[in-house]
């Protein structure tokens with residue numbers, strides 16, 4: 423199998439969501455051009471353009487396909503390409519991560535040599551409410567209508583269950599989540615692309631209103647508008663393009679698993695067969711196998727922290743150790759840039775707000791810069807070799823990749 | 830006189846004295862689906878026999894829960910905060926998410942016994958809309 427690498431990565435500044443921004447395609451085209459220039463490539467060199475679709479609500483009265491679902495084709499038209507295949511990937515908050523994995527797979531199998539993975543999203547604000555299609559009035563999509571179970575309600579239920587299984591009080595997981603926010607916000611303040619620069623103390627987080635107990639307002643990410651572009655090529659070509667290629671040691675895609683007991687976003691029921699969060703863990707295990715490494719080889723993590731509970735659970739699943747170890751790691755601030763396992767030095771979704779389906783670009787960008795030693799004040803102090811990023815989306819959408827310094 | 834109607838058809842028996850949740854069950858492997866499905870959901874199943882409609886146990890144990898502090902906006906404004914969302918594990922091995930009814934949320938403990946109850950979710954000028962809830966089983 424051909425080896426693959428990232429040769430350039432570019433993101434835009436994340437901004438407030440929920441406002442009509444008619445220039446989304448222009449912003450996406452600009453960030454794409456920046457990524458191409460960093461790689462010294464032209465649009466004609468691209469064999470594929472793979473974008474995420476978006477969380478932008480349908481605006482077409484006939485509910486026929488919308489422009490927001492076809493950024494790959496529209497971007498190809500904007501920058502001009504010569505025969506690049508155009509693919510739009512839809513997998514909730516894991517969309518961009520899966521677009522990236524798809525590009526990687528196409529290169530590794532030899533189907534293509536150079537891919538642009540790009541995307542932008544402009545999310546709706548507040549709790550996400552379902553719309554019912556007249557052609558598909560699916561009761562499975564009606565958890566909010568019947569139960570009032572918003573996304574934070576599911577996250578809160580997971581957090582409470584983790585505390586219960588560990589024999590902890592709900593207060594202790596609250597405090598841990600507040601500390602995660604405090605640490606993430608420190609790095610958001612140092613990241614020019616992050617939307618939020620305010621540094622929170624854990625006590626400020628605990629003083630914010632409760633949204634879904636045990637989750638307080640500042641433990642839940644806002645929604646944002648943002649995106650980015652990444653150029654992926656086969657390794658041989660990557661080495662000609664840059665003297666600092668970042669190898670894609672593995673990329674995987676996950677899905678909902680039969681028997682996962684933790685109710686995933688928007689379901690009415692699950693079967694209690696597997697260990698909780700098996701479906702979070704599986705794509706990670708597959709990635710370790712593919713890369714020929716174990717959790718002990720991971721130097722740095724970027725994980726999708728839609729809530730501060732997500733960060734905690736991702737560390738549990740990525741490390742596969744006793745959950746008490748995760749608590750210790752966070753409490754000892756070993757996830758900071760000076761620590762033994764830095765997590766979300768980008769500032770995380772906590773500091774960016776979630777550009778829902780494009781969110782992976784900030785994680786890929788951060789790992790790319792960290793592994794190349796280009797993260798400025800946020801640069802991890804330890805010597806970095808291998809990093810991992812993980813994404814979680816509704817309906818059981820998962821993406822994961824392991825990136826490795828190849829110079 | 831307003832009519833009492835289920836919020837969604839097919840989730841629970843109605844009208845009924847002791848309504849139960851409506852599911853489907855695979856006669857081959859025993860896997861159950863709620864809400865009911867057209868096919869079995871067990872990856873090991875050979876699908877040689879179609880699923881059958883069945884009814885779920887009305888008692889289980891509390892798996893987890895959260896107090897949802899905020900009200901939802903239209904058209905779901907009838908979910909008025911604070912309200913409780915929880916997951917209840919049934920003897921069938923199925924974990925069902927639903928609204929929880931309880932006088933005082935401090936009473937709730939993971940692992941406690943819960944019972945199904947069909948009750949009013951909200952009403953408008955025409956109908957009373959019913960949904961399923963779980964409430965603690967008070968012993969004695």
Ligand SMILES: [Zn+2]
Nearest residue numbers: 855858869874
């Ligand atoms: Zn079956």
